[in-house]
Amino acid sequence: MSLEITSESPDQYKRNTSNFDSTLRYDTDFGYSKMSSICNKMIKNSNITLNDNILEIGGGTGELILKYANYTRNIVVTDINPYMIKVIQQKARDNKNIFYALTDAKKIPFKDNSFNVVLERNLPLIYLDTFISDGTAIKVLNEMKRVSNDKVVVIHQNNTPLQRKEAGVHLFNESELKTILEDDLELVNVKVINAVFSNPFLYSFLEEALSREIEKICGDSFLLKRFSGCLIACGSKMG
Ligand SMILES: C[S@@+](CC[C@H](N)C(=O)[O-])C[C@H]1O[C@@H](n2cnc3c(N)ncnc32)[C@H](O)[C@@H]1O
Numbered sequence: 001m002s003l004e005i006t007s008e009s010p011d012q013y014k015r016n017t018s019n020f021d022s023t024l025r026y027d028t029d030f031g032y033s034k035m036s037s038i039c040n041k042m043i044k045n046s047n048i049t050l051n052d053n054i055l056e057i058g059g060g061t062g063e064l065i066l067k068y069a070n071y072t073r074n075i076v077v078t079d080i081n082p083y084m085i086k087v088i089q090q091k092a093r094d095n096k097n098i099f100y101a102l103t104d105a106k107k108i109p110f111k112d113n114s115f116n117v118v119l120e121r122n123l124p125l126i127y128l129d130t131f132i133s134d135g136t137a138i139k140v141l142n143e144m145k146r147v148s149n150d151k152v153v154v155i156h157q158n159n160t161p162l163q164r165k166e167a168g169v170h171l172f173n174e175s176e177l178k179t180i181l182e183d184d185l186e187l188v189n190v191k192v193i194n195a196v197f198s199n200p201f202l203y204s205f206l207e208e209a210l211s212r213e214i215e216k217i218c219g220d221s222f223l224l225k226r227f228s229g230c231l232i233a234c235g236s237k238m239g
Pocket residue numbers: 057058059060061062063064078079080081084103104105106120121122123124125
């Protein structure tokens with residue numbers, strides 16, 4: 001961990017980390033099932049195998065990596081926040097195939113084509129409206145493509161009626177994500193599936209009514225909003 005990255009203050013990094021798992025309910029059975037479900041669908045949709053070397057950027061507290069670590073050969077997990085890296089190191093201390101790097105996703109410190117699979121889940125750097133409009137999002141996605149020799153996997157909350165209300169975060173629907181991977185990144189064999197809420201058609205029928213109902217149930221928790229949709233997009237550099 002020799003890189004110095006100072007886009008946020010150390011205190012802010014510490015605060016972001018300290019309540020991360022509880023805010024997202026990763027420390028509950030619900031969180032465990034949700035991440036397991038996302039992981040299983042990611043492995044299936046992206047054909048991830050025991051031979052793959054994987055890079056995850058913006059790995060947070062490692063809840064996704066801990067689920068797929070047994071299905072792959074080597075994993076390098078990165079984050080811009082050193083406290084997040086410390087949490088993953090602690091949680092994954094018995095996993096011998098996980099390595100760590102303190103890394104800014106805008107400039108990934110690996111050579112071209114270093115990994116078979118490069119993935120990210122909910123990296124706000126990519127999805128904030130501001131980063132979409134100033135081109136940072138595409139820059140980060142292209143960095144991911146550069147260091148991959150095959151697959152790029154993007155996991156993101158779906159654009160459901162509920163999630164659309166999150167301020168400042170740009171949410172995509174399935175066809176938008178597909179267009180980004182196919183047209184902007186020029187990847188082939190692009191697939192996008194809905195990982196958590198497997199019946200998106202329900203939203204077309206219930207729309208705002210469903211939204212209000214779920215909001216009533218979850219109060220001011222973001223949990224159900226986040227549960228209500230998750231897209232997994234995968235594309236390949238090879239024809
Ligand atoms: C919303 S969290 C998601 C974490 C994890 N992927 C998950 O699904 O639980 C976003 C993560 O991206 C990291 N991050 C934000 N900006 C970054 C950047 N420029 N480079 C690398 N990581 C970044 C944050 O520190 C945080 O851990």
